Amino acid sequence: xxxxxxxxxxxxxxxxxxxxxxxGIDFDVRKGEVVTLIGRNGAxxxxxxxxxxxxxxxRRGACIYKGADLLKVAPHKVARLGIGxxxxxxxxxxxxxxxxxxxxxxxxxxxxxxxxxxxxxxxxLKGRDSTSGTRLSGxxxxxxxxGRVLRTGADFILLDEPTEGIAPVIIEEIGAALRILxxxxxxxxxxxxxxxxxxxxxxxxxxxxxGKVVDEIPNHALDAxxxxxxxxxxx
Amino acid sequence: xxxxxxxxxxxLLGQLLLGLINGSFYALLSLGLAIIFGMLNVxxxxxGAFYMLGGFAxxxxxxxxxxxxxxxxxxxxxxxxxxxxVVERLFLKRLYRIDHLYSLLLxxxxxxxxxxxxxxxxxxxxxxxxxxxxxxxxxxxxxMFLPMYxxxxxxxxxxxxxxxxxxxxxxxxxxxxxxxxxxxxxVQAFGINVPLMLTLTYAFCVGLAGFAGxxxxxxxxxxxxxxxxxxxxxxxxxxxxxxxxxxxxIVTALALGVIEGLTKTFYPAASSIAVFVVMVLVILIRPSxxxxxxx
Ligand SMILES: Nc1ncnc2c1ncn2[C@@H]1O[C@H](COP(=O)(O)OP(=O)(O)OP(=O)(O)O)[C@@H](O)[C@H]1O
Ligand SMILES: [Mg+2]
Numbered sequence: 001x002x003x004x005x006x007x008x009x010x011x012x013x014x015x016x017x018x019x020x021x022x023x024g025i026d027f028d029v030r031k032g033e034v035v036t037l038i039g040r041n042g043a044x045x046x047x048x049x050x051x052x053x054x055x056x057x058x059r060r061g062a063c064i065y066k067g068a069d070l071l072k073v074a075p076h077k078v079a080r081l082g083i084g085x086x087x088x089x090x091x092x093x094x095x096x097x098x099x100x101x102x103x104x105x106x107x108x109x110x111x112x113x114x115x116x117x118x119x120x121x122x123x124x125l126k127g128r129d130s131t132s133g134t135r136l137s138g139x140x141x142x143x144x145x146x147g148r149v150l151r152t153g154a155d156f157i158l159l160d161e162p163t164e165g166i167a168p169v170i171i172e173e174i175g176a177a178l179r180i181l182x183x184x185x186x187x188x189x190x191x192x193x194x195x196x197x198x199x200x201x202x203x204x205x206x207x208x209x210x211g212k213v214v215d216e217i218p219n220h221a222l223d224a225x226x227x228x229x230x231x232x233x234x235x
Numbered sequence: 236x237x238x239x240x241x242x243x244x245x246x247l248l249g250q251l252l253l254g255l256i257n258g259s260f261y262a263l264l265s266l267g268l269a270i271i272f273g274m275l276n277v278x279x280x281x282x283g284a285f286y287m288l289g290g291f292a293x294x295x296x297x298x299x300x301x302x303x304x305x306x307x308x309x310x311x312x313x314x315x316x317x318x319x320x321v322v323e324r325l326f327l328k329r330l331y332r333i334d335h336l337y338s339l340l341l342x343x344x345x346x347x348x349x350x351x352x353x354x355x356x357x358x359x360x361x362x363x364x365x366x367x368x369x370x371x372x373x374x375x376x377x378x379m380f381l382p383m384y385x386x387x388x389x390x391x392x393x394x395x396x397x398x399x400x401x402x403x404x405x406x407x408x409x410x411x412x413x414x415x416x417x418x419x420x421x422v423q424a425f426g427i428n429v430p431l432m433l434t435l436t437y438a439f440c441v442g443l444a445g446f447a448g449x450x451x452x453x454x455x456x457x458x459x460x461x462x463x464x465x466x467x468x469x470x471x472x473x474x475x476x477x478x479x480x481x482x483x484x485i486v487t488a489l490a491l492g493v494i495e496g497l498t499k500t501f502y503p504a505a506s507s508i509a510v511f512v513v514m515v516l517v518i519l520i521r522p523s524x525x526x527x528x529x530x
Contacts, residue, residue: 053424079426091421095413104410105425152425 006031006156006187007052012061013211014044014051021047023211024061029156034178034188036198039208040234045191046088048208049158053078053085065156080108084149088160088191092133092141099129102148109153118147121177124170139170146177157181160191175200195222195229207232242500248379250496256385256454258492259392260465263447265472265484266396267440270403273416273479274436276335277327280343283466284350285441288315289448290457291353294362304367308449315445320438327437328430346463353459361456388450395446396485403481412436416479471514477524487525 005028014022022044029035037045050056052063054075063070070078079085084105092101102115102125119126122143128136136144142162149157159178163171171194178201182188192198198205199222207215209232217225237244264282271279292311296302302310322345330338366384373382403409415422415429423429448461455461468491476487491510499506517525 055420055424075420075423076426076428076430079424085421085424087421087424091418093414093417095417096410100410103407104414106427108426 003030005029006033006065007189008062008064009048009052010062010064012048012051012063013059014047014056015058016047016056017058021211022051022059025208025211025213027206027213027216029187029189031187032182032185033204034182034190034202036190036192036202036205037208038192038195038198038205038229039232043208044211045208046160047211049085049087049160049189049191052158053083055085055087079105079152079154082109082153082155084152084154084157086142086145086149086157086159086162088164090138090141090145092136092144094132094134096133097130098125098133098136098144101133101144102151105148105152107152109155111155112153113150115151118150121150121180122147122173124173139166139174142166142170142174143177146174150181155185156187156189158189161193162190163192163194163197171197193233240501245379247500250500251493252379252381252385252496253499254493254496255489256388256492257495258489259389260447260451261469261472261492262396262485262488263392263443263450264465264469265476265488266399266481267443268469268473269476269479269481269484270399270412271437271440272473273481274412275323275327275338275433276331277338277342277437278335279437279440280339280466281322281345281349282342282441282444282469283462283464284346285315285319285444285462286448286451286465287353287457287459287462288318288349289445290364290452290461291357291362291448292445293449293452294364294457297364298362304370304453308446311449312442312446315448316438316442319441320434322441323434323437328433331433346466350459350463357459359459361458363456364452366453384453388454391450392447395443399443400481400485468510471510473524475510475514475517475525477527480524480526483524483526 007029009025009027012022012025013020025044025048027035037048039045047056051059052070054070054073059071061071065081065083068081073081093104096104102118124140125143125147133144134141146159146162162174166174175197178188182201190198190202199219202219204219205217205222206213207217207229214232215228217229222229239247264286268279268282271277289311292314293307296307296310326341327338330341370384370387373380374386403412411422411427411432415432419429451461472488472491473484475491476483491513494513495506495509498509
């Protein structure tokens with residue numbers, strides 16, 4: 001029998017106030033895998049990640065992670081299980097300097113990266129310590145948002161569209177960094193609209209549509225299924 | 236030359252000193268108000284009542300338990316802060332998600348109830364609180380006589396304000412507070428217990444008001460109305476400095492205390508409205524306040 005997945009999401013539903021946004025999401029992620037969530041705008045990708053970390057409060061279903069149901073864990077305790085969240089809006093704090101942003105999340109698990117190691121991964125951040133976090137360019141803010149969860153010892157990273165609105169050179173750098181993290185054994189959920197980028201790093205892809213998982217495609221079968229995918233994505 | 240515009244220098248300096256003392260109390264109170272507003276998004280109308288509670292706590296600790304001034308100065312803020320924590324946990328907490336108007340009404344109601352309760356139990360008259368023996372007397376500065384207790388009030392409040400400011404701007408805990416002001420749910424997603432932090436913040440700020448009340452006890456008498464008479468000016472200070480700016484609240488408070496003192500010297504009739512005139516001017520020119528981040 002195969003090893004249980006690291007994260008097993010079953011019939012996840014979520015609401016913003018009265019509006020029912022996720023209608024039963026099912027997927028799983030095994031240890032060391034990079035899994036993407038793809039789907040058109042408004043499909044519910046961001047909401048899925050927010051539900052996992054408790055930013056969305058009204059949820060139903062189960063998200064079993066290392067044996068615990070994340071939906072029953074207090075929102076401030078999710079990070080302590082080794083989950084690092086990189087939100088779509090990046091969430092760099094403007095009242096904190098670059099270094100303060102980087103040092104911000106407490107290190108909940110051993111094995112987090114040292115600041116120098118993070119600067120090694122993202123050299124653009126080096127020498128910017130006292131700059132206000134939001135003065136960085138969009139790409140640099142993305143690097144900072146990723147870097148700061150690496151310090152915490154998180155071994156499961158939720159990345160929401162890290163390439164959105166970012167210059168191609170920087171996308172390459174972020175891609176290279178993610179491959180390094182993958183080689184180190186990090187497990188990653190990547191929300192991505194950029195299929196070429198997703199294909200360069202992922203093992204499997206889940207397609208979301210209208211709050212449901214409608215398909216699962218292994219990375220090696222991506223090319224063969226391009227027509228189907230384009231139909232889902234409406235391109 | 237001993238006169239400035241017909242006012243003897245000694246009188247002028249005396250008024251400046253009084254202004255600075257008032258400014259110190261404004262600073263302790265507006266600092267807390269600004270932090271509470273920034274973090275909890277609550278306009279804490281009960282702040283004056285907590286200041287009054289601090290005064291009464293000091294007076295009660297002395298008159299019924301016989302505790303000395305220094306113990307009182309530590310215990311009174313703790314008692315007031317603990318009460319603040321209870322208020323936050325029981326009531327305020329439930330109101331964050333809905334319109335700010337509700338928390339404003341709640342804290343306004345709490346202020347009225349506390350003041351009414353104390354008026355009923357202790358009467359409206361002021362209760363005297365003696366200056367502690369170690370701080371009686373004064374220093375002759377040559378150009379004026381500086382009473383020890385007044386000097387102590389200025390030093391103590393400035394030290395507490397400065398320490399609070401440093402803690403917020405320079406420490407890790409302060410970084411959590413600043414970040415939680417911007418994006419509480421993300422801070423929570425990083426593993427920080429934001430609800431607990433909000434309770435402690437409210438308790439701390441309200442405790443500062445209690446500290447100010449205990450500090451004020453030997454200077455002014457302790458009375459149920461002491462909070463409502465100072466809180467109006469303190470709100471004006473926060474509006475002038477800009478809601479949410481902590482350094483701004485401290486600087487504005489001291490400056491306005493001094494402006495009040497100067498007005499009292501040169502044009503006494505206007506002294507009680509000077510602060511509000513400044514407030515009107517600031518609202519006309521820079522509605523978000525002098526030190527607010529957004530222009
Ligand atoms: N804060 C919110 N309040 C109410 N509705 C929301 C909120 N955020 C998202 N929605 C709605 O929930 C649905 C799913 O949104 P979500 O952000 O999860 O989509 P997404 O797949 O991440 O889209 P995108 O590719 O545009 O980022 C959409 O219909 C959106 O309009
Ligand atoms: Mg999204």
